Amino acid sequence: MSKVLIANRGEISLRIARACRELGIGTLAVYSEADEQSLHVQLADEAICIGPPSSAESYLRGDRIMSAAEIADVDAIHPGYGFLSENADFAEQCEACNILFIGPRSETIRKMGDKALARETVSKAGVPIIPGSDGPVENEKEALRVAKKIGFPVIIKAVSGGGGRGMRIAHNAVSFTKEFLTAKMEAEKAFGDGTMYVEKYLENPRHIEFQILADKHGKILHLGERDCSVQRRHQKVVEEAPSVVLDDDLRAKMGEAAVKVAKACDYVGAGTVEFLFDENRNFYFLEMNTRLQVEHPVTEYITGVDLVEQQIRIARGEAIAFTQNDLKIKGHAMELRVYAEDPLEDFMPSTGTLEKYQIPQGEGIRMDNGFEEGMEVPIYYDPMLAKLVTYGKTREEAIEVMIKAIDNYIVEGVSTTLAFGKFVFQHDAFRSGDFDTHFVKKYYSPDALKEETEQEARLAALLALKQYLNDKEQLRLPSN
Numbered sequence: 379m380s381k382v383l384i385a386n387r388g389e390i391s392l393r394i395a396r397a398c399r400e401l402g403i404g405t406l407a408v409y410s411e412a413d414e415q416s417l418h419v420q421l422a423d424e425a426i427c428i429g430p431p432s433s434a435e436s437y438l439r440g441d442r443i444m445s446a447a448e449i450a451d452v453d454a455i456h457p458g459y460g461f462l463s464e465n466a467d468f469a470e471q472c473e474a475c476n477i478l479f480i481g482p483r484s485e486t487i488r489k490m491g492d493k494a495l496a497r498e499t500v501s502k503a504g505v506p507i508i509p510g511s512d513g514p515v516e517n518e519k520e521a522l523r524v525a526k527k528i529g530f531p532v533i534i535k536a537v538s539g540g541g542g543r544g545m546r547i548a549h550n551a552v553s554f555t556k557e558f559l560t561a562k563m564e565a566e567k568a569f570g571d572g573t574m575y576v577e578k579y580l581e582n583p584r585h586i587e588f589q590i591l592a593d594k595h596g597k598i599l600h601l602g603e604r605d606c607s608v609q610r611r612h613q614k615v616v617e618e619a620p621s622v623v624l625d626d627d628l629r630a631k632m633g634e635a636a637v638k639v640a641k642a643c644d645y646v647g648a649g650t651v652e653f654l655f656d657e658n659r660n661f662y663f664l665e666m667n668t669r670l671q672v673e674h675p676v677t678e679y680i681t682g683v684d685l686v687e688q689q690i691r692i693a694r695g696e697a698i699a700f701t702q703n704d705l706k707i708k709g710h711a712m713e714l715r716v717y718a719e720d721p722l723e724d725f726m727p728s729t730g731t732l733e734k735y736q737i738p739q740g741e742g743i744r745m746d747n748g749f750e751e752g753m754e755v756p757i758y759y760d761p762m763l764a765k766l767v768t769y770g771k772t773r774e775e776a777i778e779v780m781i782k783a784i785d786n787y788i789v790e791g792v793s794t795t796l797a798f799g800k801f802v803f804q805h806d807a808f809r810s811g812d813f814d815t816h817f818v819k820k821y822y823s824p825d826a827l828k829e830e831t832e833q834e835a836r837l838a839a840l841l842a843l844k845q846y847l848n849d850k851e852q853l854r855l856p857s858n
């Protein structure tokens with residue numbers, strides 16, 4: 379493998395380019411007209427423009443990306459996450475053109491990309507799934523029958539869903555049909571597919587997912603879990619590894635289940651098996667993501683394994699060079715997704731110019747960042763600026779490093795989720811480890827954030843005043 383096309387943008391594109399460079403592999407960036415000045419274009423060996431700003435006209439255009447691959451004569455394509463990373467047709471096109479797709483086979487993506495089919499596959503392999511419909515439901519009447527059978531509350535989901543969209547909770551039969559039809563409409567609009575299924579809604583679950591690696595020689599390993607329970611609108615914002623609620627036994631059991639899932643779909647590469655974990659410590663398969671996850675750095679910190687390097691090695695046919703027993707979890711890692719969003723305005727995207735942009739540095743801090751001072755945050759794409767990842771020997775230490783790093787992260791020109799992140803990491807429920815997927819809904823409000831920020835400002839002012847008085851005392855300035 380001598381040249382890889384990176385079919386993505388932002389921080390993940392830079393992350394993949396770094397792994398390629400370390401392995402002595404050349405890189406080709408593709409970019410839209412809005413990204414001409416972006417770091418991923420500047421840092422790649424070569425770059426080709428693939429279209430206008432909108433992702434439908436650029437990063438989602440498999441045909442243009444394939445043309446770029448052929449023009450530049452690349453051996454492989456790394457899709458990153460989002461965009462074409464879980465598009466089975468695109469992976470199939472790569473297979474047909476003899477270009478390595480750095481990810482699983484197209485049939486695997488197809489199988490796990492259909493959530494109802496994934497549930498069926500996983501259940502047959504003996505891994506527990508959340509009670510629900512056997513496959514997709516025909517219409518709202520059948521869906522209601524299933525809901526009554528499994529008992530309310532239920533969650534109505536799109537088989538092609540992702541990113542927390544196309545999902546609705548129904549608490550009783552009266553509201554069910556309306557929620558079903560709304561979810562279906564949303565799914566049709568977002569994914570071009572209104573096929574739905576129904577699942578029991580677990581009241582207070584944690585989201586715990588397992589990282590797996592599988593090579594082309596039949597070896598499958600798991601690299602422990604990540605706890606991604608802190609979410610807003612069913613989307614992760616803070617992730618950590620390991621989870622405070624698992625012990626070694628349960629970790630081994632869930633890890634084994636994750637490996638079974640990977641085996642059931644002939645998995646190759648790096649993938650993630652997501653579970654919901656209930657108050658009685660039962661776990662249920664939620665879905666499988668057949669790509670690199672946004673939150674992969676926390677696993678890299680605690681295992682010492684470079685997941686992108688492993689993806690590349692596996693794609694070129696190498697066997698995984700370590701065993702399950704070699705893998706040891708060491709320390710604790712935290713990740714905050716830093717979005718250009720306004721936490722005081724319902725996390726509305728905030729676009730504009732980064733008037734000031736200084737990222738934190740230091741021991742135990744990893745920045746996976748896609749921006750620089752003076753750059754524009756475009757309106758066309760996901761508003762994530764960077765991932766702030768910290769490490770400590772203990773969970774407390776990782777949290778302390780995180781809070782200091784947030785304080786040293788200076789952004790002016792757009793609103794960000796940094797202050798929200800600090801709110802989470804300082805919150806007693808988070809620090810105690812006693813929280814679930816409702817953390818944000820239960821504890822967070824713009825007023826709570828404002829109050830905390832004001833309190834901090836008051837404290838800072840008091841400290842400054844004290845310092846001033848001390849200095850004055852020491853200098854023995856005449857008081858008048």
Ligand code: ADP
Nearest residue numbers: 533539540541542543577578579580585612815
């Ligand atoms: P997506 O593919 O859109 O990310 P998921 O199926 O992975 O959707 O679910 C995203 C989040 O939605 C979960 O992490 C969890 O917080 C919530 N969720 C999904 N299914 C259930 C369920 N059956 N019960 C409770 N919460 C759920």
